[in-house]
Amino acid sequence: MMWMVTHVRAMGVASFVALATGCPGPSATEDSSDSADSSAGDDAWFEIGWGVTEFNDLENGADLEAVWGSQGAAMFPLPLRGGGFVLPEDPTDYESPMAPKLDLHIDIPGHNNDIGDHFRYLANYPIVFEVMPDGSYEFLYVAVLLPDGLDPTTLEGLPAHLWTRLRPYESDEIVIELDLVVRGGETPE
Numbered sequence: 314m315m316w317m318v319t320h321v322r323a324m325g326v327a328s329f330v331a332l333a334t335g336c337p338g339p340s341a342t343e344d345s346s347d348s349a350d351s352s353a354g355d356d357a358w359f360e361i362g363w364g365v366t367e368f369n370d371l372e373n374g375a376d377l378e379a380v381w382g383s384q385g386a387a388m389f390p391l392p393l394r395g396g397g398f399v400l401p402e403d404p405t406d407y408e409s410p411m412a413p414k415l416d417l418h419i420d421i422p423g424h425n426n427d428i429g430d431h432f433r434y435l436a437n438y439p440i441v442f443e444v445m446p447d448g449s450y451e452f453l454y455v456a457v458l459l460p461d462g463l464d465p466t467t468l469e470g471l472p473a474h475l476w477t478r479l480r481p482y483e484s485d486e487i488v489i490e491l492d493l494v495v496r497g498g499e500t501p502e
Contacts, residue, residue, distance in 0.1 A: 324465070333424040356397030358489040359479045364454065368392045377419075377473050377493040379465035382456065387465040387498065389419070389433075390454040393440060398481035400450065405441045410481040412439035419457060421495060426460070430471070433457050466497035 330382040401409035415438045418431040428434040442450035
């Protein structure tokens, strides 16, 4: 089992995004089979999951489901968790040079029409984590919006490659890569 998506220690997610905070705390599970870059400090860790109201682990082969947002756009909601790296004194200060930066791209064959020939591409996006009582960090989700006019049900069953990189202040980057399967979600009536 690859824990690159759910629990990555010492490793390093950016086009259309919504700010939000508030997921459950991190798991303490770690698998020595991690194949991501392990250049950050021993205490730095980062996880990316799926979910609108709660963090659901992602791992290779998992479903990446599109959902409809409250404003009518389809998206992939990707919550973040982490810890062991520096945050700004005010963790909600996205303009601080100490705010962790996220880079992300998703590739879906036949639909890679965004910047860099990706399905969706996000770069240098500041993340405003919420510090939880246990000291871990949470971000409700990155809302990776689907292109206007694309019915997410047309993506049903297609493979998707998710690449993310978190660049914490004065720490090495943390990278997570996953191969997932797109689920189109239901079209609202």
